[in-house]
Every structure is written in structure tokens, then in C-alpha cells.
Amino acid sequence: MVADPTLAELTECGVVAVMRGLEPETLIETGEALREGGVTTIEVTADSPGAIDGIDALADHFEGTEVHVGAGTVIDEETANAALRAGSEFVVSPSLHEAVIETCNRYGVASFPGIMTPTEAVSAIEAGASAVKVFPAKSVGPAHVGALKGPLGQLDIVPTGGVGPSNAQEYIEAGASAVGAGGSLIDEDAIAAGDFEVITENAEELVAAVEEGRDSE
Structure with missing residues (x-):
């Protein structure tokens, strides 16, 4: 059995790619395009169509590689358990849900709850x-x-929401371990057109911005 990745491994590339609302049949090609661009941590949001099956397919496809697949937008214990059974290596939430954190801890899987204040951060x-x-x-x-x-x-x-190549460096310089990115990384029009090279180029640009931030620290 392969050990679950550490936090350092999950944040090594500096980017968590957020896949939201993609058609299930495009997930693997999108994942490969991200990987080619240097992004090796991929989150599939639980509110996407066929999310659990998608996580299962991605986890199976990338098993034994440097790519880590997790679940996002997880706000209850039931969804967390389903995601973990599907092979999620980490779980991300938009807000703080202690039951989700406890479930992840029970199985030795990393959890990233959403917070905004110091009080929420300490509670997490x-x-x-x-x-x-x-x-x-x-x-x-x-x-x-x-x-x-x-x-x-x-x-x-891991700041997420409105993060892209234009500001990722600033977030890293401010102390972020990595950044989460969806819209600035996952171009749905390009995916629909089968132009996955756009995804690779976006990934390369975002990873480069993160590296600039790390180099300047």
C-alpha cells in the first residue's frame, strides 16, 4: 500500500488545481495537461457532475505517479468518506467543518478547511x-x-479564489505555502474545443509565478 502524501508533497509544486464542473470524460486529459505544465496536485470539487466517480478515475489513472488527487468543496462527513473511498489523497473545504477534519485524521489524509480569521485558523x-x-x-x-x-x-x-499568474507571486511572498487556482488555470472553452495545450501553458505560467515568489523569499 502506498503511503498517503505528506503536506510537503502536496504543496511541492506550489499549485492546487481546482477542477469544477468539468465533464467526466475530460478529467484525465485535463489532468495530464496540468501534469505536463508542472501542476501535480489536483482537486475535483464534490459539486461537479459525477465527482466521486471522477476522483476514482483520476486516482486510478495517476496511481504510482507524482500526481496527487483530492476532493474539494467537502462540507460534510458523508461526502468526505465517499471521497476517501474513491481514492482522495487530500480533502479541501470552503469553510471550517470539524467533522470533515476528524474523518480525514482518522484515515491519515490531509485536510484543508476554509478560513478567513485568526480564530478560525486556530480552531482548524x-x-x-x-x-x-x-x-x-x-x-x-x-x-x-x-x-x-x-x-x-x-x-x-493555501489561498484560493481569484488567484492566478498575476498575483500568485504576491501570495507566496506573503507567506502562502501554495495557491489554489481554478478559473485562471482550467480554461473550460479550451477543454471543450479539445485544446489541452492551453491548460498546459496556463499551468506553466502559474508554476513559474509561484517559483518567482519562492525565490524572492
Whole structure:
């Protein structure tokens, strides 16, 4: 049995790709395009059509590779369990749900609950979260990440929502461990047209921005 990835492995590439609302038959090609562009952590949101089956297919396809597949938009224990049975290696939530964190801890899987305030961040860590997702990041910007890291330097933060190549470097410089990206990375029109090279190019651009931020720290 392959051990579940550590937080360091999940955030190594610096980007969590958020797949939301994609047609199930496009998931693997999209995942391969992301991988080619250097993004190796992929989240399929639970509110997507056929999400659990999609996670299962992606996890099976990428088993034994550097690509890690997880579930997003998980807000209850039932969905967390279904995602874990499908092969999720991490679980992301838009808000703080201790039952989801507890479920992940029970099976040794990383959890990234959504938070916005220091109180929520501390509650998440006390509940056993691996990292926290500042969401929606576009409402507060990179400065908020830096403000949270001030008193909570041990916090691993993954800002998500409105993050792209134009601001990813700022988030990393502010102290983020990685960034989550959906719309700036997953071009649905390109996918519908079968032009997966666009996804690879977007991934390369975003990974480069993250690397710039890490190099300047």
C-alpha cells in the first residue's frame, strides 16, 4: 500500500488545481495537461457532475505517479468518506467543518478547511487540519495572508479564489505555502474545443509565478 502524501508533497509544486464542473470524460486529459505544465496536485470539487466517480478515475489513472488527487468543496462527513473511498489523497473545504477534519485524521489524509480569521485558523489547527485555505482570497488579497502569518507563523496557508499568474507571486511572498487556482488555470472553452495545450501553458505560467515568489523569499 502506498503511503498517503505528506503536506510537503502536496504543496511541492506550489499549485492546487481546482477542477469544477468539468465533464467526466475530460478529467484525465485535463489532468495530464496540468501534469505536463508542472501542476501535480489536483482537486475535483464534490459539486461537479459525477465527482466521486471522477476522483476514482483520476486516482486510478495517476496511481504510482507524482500526481496527487483530492476532493474539494467537502462540507460534510458523508461526502468526505465517499471521497476517501474513491481514492482522495487530500480533502479541501470552503469553510471550517470539524467533522470533515476528524474523518480525514482518522484515515491519515490531509485536510484543508476554509478560513478567513485568526480564530478560525486556530480552531482548524486545533481540530487537526493539515493546512488552511484562505477563501475567497480575492476578498482580502495577499496582505491578509501576511497578517495571518504574523502571529501564526506555523500556519500553512493555501489561498484560493481569484488567484492566478498575476498575483500568485504576491501570495507566496506573503507567506502562502501554495495557491489554489481554478478559473485562471482550467480554461473550460479550451477543454471543450479539445485544446489541452492551453491548460498546459496556463499551468506553466502559474508554476513559474509561484517559483518567482519562492525565490524572492
